[in-house]
Amino acid sequence: MKVIRIDEYGGPEVLRLREIETPEPGPGEVRVGLHAAGLNFVDIYYRRGDFPAPLPFTLGSEGAGIVEAIGEGVEGLKPGDRVAYTLHPGSYAEASIVPANLLIPLPDDLSFEQGAAFTLQGLTAQYLIYEYRLPKRGDTVLIHAAAGGMGLLLAQWANHLGANVIGTVSTEEKARAVRAAGADHVIIYTERDFVAETLRLTDGHGADLIIDGVGRTTFAGNLEAAAVRGHVVIYGQASGLPEPIQPISLMERSISVSGGMLNNFMRTREESLRRAGDVIRGIREGWLRLNIDRVFPLEEAAEAQRRLESRESIGKIILRTKA
Numbered sequence: 298m299k300v301i302r303i304d305e306y307g308g309p310e311v312l313r314l315r316e317i318e319t320p321e322p323g324p325g326e327v328r329v330g331l332h333a334a335g336l337n338f339v340d341i342y343y344r345r346g347d348f349p350a351p352l353p354f355t356l357g358s359e360g361a362g363i364v365e366a367i368g369e370g371v372e373g374l375k376p377g378d379r380v381a382y383t384l385h386p387g388s389y390a391e392a393s394i395v396p397a398n399l400l401i402p403l404p405d406d407l408s409f410e411q412g413a414a415f416t417l418q419g420l421t422a423q424y425l426i427y428e429y430r431l432p433k434r435g436d437t438v439l440i441h442a443a444a445g446g447m448g449l450l451l452a453q454w455a456n457h458l459g460a461n462v463i464g465t466v467s468t469e470e471k472a473r474a475v476r477a478a479g480a481d482h483v484i485i486y487t488e489r490d491f492v493a494e495t496l497r498l499t500d501g502h503g504a505d506l507i508i509d510g511v512g513r514t515t516f517a518g519n520l521e522a523a524a525v526r527g528h529v530v531i532y533g534q535a536s537g538l539p540e541p542i543q544p545i546s547l548m549e550r551s552i553s554v555s556g557g558m559l560n561n562f563m564r565t566r567e568e569s570l571r572r573a574g575d576v577i578r579g580i581r582e583g584w585l586r587l588n589i590d591r592v593f594p595l596e597e598a599a600e601a602q603r604r605l606e607s608r609e610s611i612g613k614i615i616l617r618t619k620a
Contacts, residue, residue: 306346322368357388361412434459444471446613588612
């Protein structure tokens with residue numbers, strides 16, 4: 298079978314198409330014949346060596362396809378079942394061995410591309426909205442990188458709950474996409490300071506909830522843009538690690554700061570299925586739309602990552618792993 302592997306850390310050019318033996322599942326495992334894989338910024342962290350992994354390494358942590366074979370002790374799954382998953386490496390491939398307890402049933406009314414688009418980002422959006430400060434009607438939610446696949450899901454979810462949504466983006470083209478996702482206001486951060494604009498748009502109140510996957514270039518400003526008793530959640534570092542802060546600096550306006558990683562919110566199969574069910578329900582009800590930017594063939598994985606890393610994309614980038 299074909300896979301995309303890295304033998305060294307570096308830029309997109311280190312991604313190589315390889316031919317390897319098709320593996321067999323062990324106890325508690327399933328081989329999934331993959332039809333689609335989702336790209337996420339964490340893939341770039343692994344490629345660059347920000348998150349070191351033993352080499353050679355097959356990239357990708359999100360996929361959708363059909364169960365091909367099951368290992369000993371696996372119950373509730375059979376060959377031919379449609380499934381999706383996240384938080385397991387190796388989805389830039391035609392097939393992958395996945396622990397059975399990570400698999401989420403993929404309904405027939407969702408395509409494989411949708412299955413590869415909703416798992417990591419959809420479940421992340423669900424916990425970011427529900428686990429820290431649940432937005433209520435009238436709250437202001439500031440979402441950074443709002444035109445990415447993650448940001449567009451967050452904007453729609455916060456809007457669905459009645460919040461006043463502010464998104465930050467780099468271009469007017471991205472601003473249009475974020476407005477279409479339900480944002481009340483969009484700040485083009487290359488033209489205006491997001492702190493000053495957030496305070497202006499809220500009559501000095503600030504944002505009650507700030508969701509930040511950018512890191513270095515936004516985090517310090519978040520502490521200025523947050524409302525009294527506001528909450529900042531950081532779940533990524535696309536621009537690098539934020540500068541350290543003095544905890545005492547949070548006291549004056551009683552700001553709270555949290556960090557989030559999806560694996561801490563999928564600690565049981567029941568929890569994973571509950572969160573996935575919320576995402577699928579939103580898609581079926583029509584208020585949550587998956588925005589797929591581009592679908593690349595597997596052999597163009599390097600170009601797909603270039604597009605993601607350069608912030609050219611609006612929405613989710615998908616690899617088609619089977620022709």
